[in-house]
Amino acid sequence: MTAIASARRNVPAPGSPTTSPAAHVQASGGSVVARTNPRPAAVSRSTTSARELNGILRLLTCGSVDDGKSTLIGRLLFDASDLYDDQRATIERSRLAGTSGLPDFSLLVDGLAAEREQGITIDIAWRYFDTEKRRFVVIDSPGHEQYTRNMASGASHADVAIMLVDARSGIKKQTLRHAAILDLMGVRRVVLAVNKMDLVDFAQGKFTAIADEFAKLTTRFGFTEAIAIPVAAVTGDNIARQSENMPWYTGPTLLGYLDGLPSRITQATGQFRMPVQTVLRDGLDFRGLAGTVASGNVCVGDRIVDVLSGRSSRVLRIATMGRDLEIARTGQAVAIQLEHDLDISRGAVLSGAGPQPVAANALDVRFVWLAEDGFDPKASYLLRTATDLVPIAKLNISALLDLETLQTTPASRCAMNDIALAGIELGRAVAVDPFADQPETGSFMVVNTLTGASVAGGVILEARAAESPIAISATGFVVTRATLAAGLCSDLGDNAADRAEFERRTVELVRLFGAAGTAVSFDI
Amino acid sequence: MTVAISHLDLLEAEAIHIFREAAAQFRKPVLMYSIGKDSTVLLHLARKAFYPQKPPFPLLHIDTTWKFREMIAFRDKTVRDFGLDLITYVNKDGVERNVNPFDFSPSVYTDVMKTAALKQALDIHGFDAAFGGARRDEEASRAKERVFSFRSAGHRWDPRKQRPEMWRLLNGRLGAGETVRVFPLSNWTERDIWRYIQREELDIVPLYLAAPRPTVERNGQLLVVDDDRLPLLPGETPLVQNVRFRTLGCYPLTAAVKSTAADLDSVVEETLTAKTSERQGRLIDHDQSGAMEKKKQEGYF
Ligand SMILES: Nc1nc2c(ncn2[C@@H]2O[C@H](COP(=O)(O)OP(=O)(O)O)[C@@H](O)[C@H]2O)c(=O)[nH]1
Numbered sequence: 001m002t003a004i005a006s007a008r009r010n011v012p013a014p015g016s017p018t019t020s021p022a023a024h025v026q027a028s029g030g031s032v033v034a035r036t037n038p039r040p041a042a043v044s045r046s047t048t049s050a051r052e053l054n055g056i057l058r059l060l061t062c063g064s065v066d067d068g069k070s071t072l073i074g075r076l077l078f079d080a081s082d083l084y085d086d087q088r089a090t091i092e093r094s095r096l097a098g099t100s101g102l103p104d105f106s107l108l109v110d111g112l113a114a115e116r117e118q119g120i121t122i123d124i125a126w127r128y129f130d131t132e133k134r135r136f137v138v139i140d141s142p143g144h145e146q147y148t149r150n151m152a153s154g155a156s157h158a159d160v161a162i163m164l165v166d167a168r169s170g171i172k173k174q175t176l177r178h179a180a181i182l183d184l185m186g187v188r189r190v191v192l193a194v195n196k197m198d199l200v201d202f203a204q205g206k207f208t209a210i211a212d213e214f215a216k217l218t219t220r221f222g223f224t225e226a227i228a229i230p231v232a233a234v235t236g237d238n239i240a241r242q243s244e245n246m247p248w249y250t251g252p253t254l255l256g257y258l259d260g261l262p263s264r265i266t267q268a269t270g271q272f273r274m275p276v277q278t279v280l281r282d283g284l285d286f287r288g289l290a291g292t293v294a295s296g297n298v299c300v301g302d303r304i305v306d307v308l309s310g311r312s313s314r315v316l317r318i319a320t321m322g323r324d325l326e327i328a329r330t331g332q333a334v335a336i337q338l339e340h341d342l343d344i345s346r347g348a349v350l351s352g353a354g355p356q357p358v359a360a361n362a363l364d365v366r367f368v369w370l371a372e373d374g375f376d377p378k379a380s381y382l383l384r385t386a387t388d389l390v391p392i393a394k395l396n397i398s399a400l401l402d403l404e405t406l407q408t409t410p411a412s413r414c415a416m417n418d419i420a421l422a423g424i425e426l427g428r429a430v431a432v433d434p435f436a437d438q439p440e441t442g443s444f445m446v447v448n449t450l451t452g453a454s455v456a457g458g459v460i461l462e463a464r465a466a467e468s469p470i471a472i473s474a475t476g477f478v479v480t481r482a483t484l485a486a487g488l489c490s491d492l493g494d495n496a497a498d499r500a501e502f503e504r505r506t507v508e509l510v511r512l513f514g515a516a517g518t519a520v521s522f523d524i
Numbered sequence: 525m526t527v528a529i530s531h532l533d534l535l536e537a538e539a540i541h542i543f544r545e546a547a548a549q550f551r552k553p554v555l556m557y558s559i560g561k562d563s564t565v566l567l568h569l570a571r572k573a574f575y576p577q578k579p580p581f582p583l584l585h586i587d588t589t590w591k592f593r594e595m596i597a598f599r600d601k602t603v604r605d606f607g608l609d610l611i612t613y614v615n616k617d618g619v620e621r622n623v624n625p626f627d628f629s630p631s632v633y634t635d636v637m638k639t640a641a642l643k644q645a646l647d648i649h650g651f652d653a654a655f656g657g658a659r660r661d662e663e664a665s666r667a668k669e670r671v672f673s674f675r676s677a678g679h680r681w682d683p684r685k686q687r688p689e690m691w692r693l694l695n696g697r698l699g700a701g702e703t704v705r706v707f708p709l710s711n712w713t714e715r716d717i718w719r720y721i722q723r724e725e726l727d728i729v730p731l732y733l734a735a736p737r738p739t740v741e742r743n744g745q746l747l748v749v750d751d752d753r754l755p756l757l758p759g760e761t762p763l764v765q766n767v768r769f770r771t772l773g774c775y776p777l778t779a780a781v782k783s784t785a786a787d788l789d790s791v792v793e794e795t796l797t798a799k800t801s802e803r804q805g806r807l808i809d810h811d812q813s814g815a816m817e818k819k820k821q822e823g824y825f
Pocket residue numbers: 063064065066067068069070071072106195196197198199231232233234235
């Protein structure tokens with residue numbers, strides 16, 4: 001490791017001797033800010049400590065109680081050598097205190113007091129470590145049946161999952177459940193860590209049998225890669241260090257394997273999608289559509305479509321503080337100014353010239369129910385997409401998925417931890433994609449209108465555009481009789497009084513739009 | 525070909541995303557500005573998120589009246605330079621009762637001058653969302669914190685009322701009486717904060733850089749005598765030493781470390797290879813076991 005300080009600049013020795021406290025206080029009171037000193041251009045940025053890591057990999061760990069999950073996570077943190085001395089000392093103390101002579105790595109992953117008392121993890125915990133190459137985020141979620149929801153929400157963030165089993169007992173019913181949840185949430189890579197190999201004498205036969213069974217199990221799902229690695233978390237065998245106890249194993253260590261994986265974000269090379277979060281203005285000249293590029297990329301000059309309004313324009317400018325960009329890539333947060341201001345606002349999803357998102361009023365979905373209160377057909381719910389929030393007109397649950405048999409059974413209700421298939425009808429169109437095509441714009445949450453609680457989270461299987469009663473002509477927005485009948489006047493019937501009311505509302509609408517100076521034509 | 529974006533770029537983009545989501549969803553947000561390095565990064569990201577606009581919310585500083593003087597000077601300059609709105613709030617009741625870090629235990633003092641003050645300020649102004657610089661890597665009880673952390677009436681944090689967060693979807697719909705704390709730096713580590721300050725060439729309070737300062741040693745901790753309100757114990761004479769701070773708070777409760785890292789690059793180098801975590805310098809945390817978690821439930825963040 002190179003010391004940056006010496007590589008950069010010769011810093012004058014700190015302060016000439018200051019003798020009295022009073023004198024010092026005056027002196028330091030004088031300078032209000034500490035300035036970053038401009039860096040000499042010639043200095044290399046590649047010193048170990050100053051480097052920027054090559055991306056972030058989010059790692060979900062799942063396993064049954066006592067398979068060694070906490071130990072494994074602690075071991076990963078420990079081996080990645082990013083720990084502070086006080087943490088290392090804790091581990092050393094545990095080794096001396098225990099009877100086995102082995103350190104307790106799980107001490108590094110302590111939870112909340114309430115959970116400690118119950119002796120069980122009930123939530124997702126986030127931990128961080130770095131290798132030479134990249135940042136790792138460990139998403140630690142419990143594997144119990146009653147915590148399907150936690151595992152599912154953890155999985156929604158993960159690039160890869162480590163599934164842990166005990167070498168003595170091998171694949172369990174839980175393992176299938178876990179694989180099913182991972183698959184549902186779009187995790188495409190899984191690693192089976194066959195742990196506690198020390199307790200089966202590091203026997204190759206034990207491992208091979210488990211690895212074979214795992215290979216069979218995973219063919220039932222859509223994983224692009226599923227591998228098994230024999231490890232011993234406590235001793236560190238095949239975690240960061242190739243195990244000398246298992247010379248028969250020639251594959252990668254766990255960390256070695258993880259270090260080489262692509263993340264979801266680098267995989268998101270699909271069609272350009274940018275959900276608009278907000279509109280930023282600067283005087284009359286700048287109206288920027290602010291958002292994070294969810295997938296693909298976009299360049300200045302590219303044609304942009306807003307599928308909700310059906311209009312398009314070109315990218316004039318990609319603004320960020322400090323400098324404008326020529327190209328915005330997946331994961332970047334930018335503000336896009338268009339050549340023609342399309343009056344787009346939050347909730348729109350910008351797309352490119354290729355396949356468009358669907359302006360959908362009806363969705364087929366699969367979700368996990370998260371709330372303690374089950375689905376209530378009388379309650380009012382909202383659909384939260386990337387940046388839109390729309391009233392749900394109808395939510396029809398059709399079936400529940402049994403995670404042990406992977407069979408569906410017809411149902412119309414669901415409770416916490418259930419995985420349900422459902423149809424959703426919306427109060428108005430949202431811009432979304434099928435999850436399988438564009439995961440970043442194909443996921444959603446269901447929100448309880450009254451309490452605000454996030455009651456379900458899931459993926460879109462199919463998005464259907466209801467025939468739009470709103471016609472958009474070249475001259476702009478046209479409101480037809482059908483538009484009004486479908487929405488504003490849907491409560492009205494065909495008797496004289498209702499027809500008069502229809503008339504009144506229409507006239508009022510024309511007046512309001514006129515007063516607002518909005519160009520809307522009426523074709524009644 | 526895919527181009528890998530560096531981890532700092534991703535963290536930056538994520539924070540900007542969170543700022544924009546919160547500003548779009550909440551009626552009246554505020555940024556809790558504590559002047560320290562995390563706040564410095566937080567504010568920089570807020571400015572980036574809304575550029576070319578100014579951040580559409582004010583800054584709130586809870587002044588315990590025991591902050592280092594250099595912190596206050598830095599705060600005022602920052603607000604001036606960037607043209608921001610600053611609200612400072614002092615718990616007058618606490619001042620009247622002379623609640624100070626010497627005659628009261630650190631936890632009582634913090635409770636009155638920080639926690640109660642924050643709740644009062646949020647209530648008086650009717651803020652429904654408050655941005656904070658807390659990170660999940662800071663402490664075990666924060667490892668499970670959400671990005672949108674909901675508080676029921678009275679600002680209480682109930683672990684069981686926290687909402688699952690999936691994908692990048694942030695649900696900010698509030699139930700009756702609820703407010704929310706928003707943590708754009710959730711996934712940053714202490715090292716990231718320093719790396720980012722260095723990369724973006726951000727100004728920080730000079731107390732983070734080593735300089736000769738008058739110090740006294742108490743219970744193995746180095747305190748800097750910031751003004752004449754620090755009562756010297758019998759036999760104590762301030763000793764001028766080269767020290768800096770890894771974390772900033774109220775000066776009687778914030779320990780300095782001996783260091784010669786007098787410029788940002790050396791501080792970053794020292795921090796990136798540091799042997800102890802930053803909270804060791806924060807005296808209140810040693811007060812009782814599980815202290816942070818209790819404080820959190822009571823509304824201290
Ligand atoms: N012999 C041996 N014991 C292990 C290994 N990994 C974990 N253990 C032990 O298995 C027990 C359960 O581990 P823990 O990490 O708490 O499991 P968790 O419930 O999955 O988090 C503890 O007593 C660990 O010390 C291993 O590789 N070898």
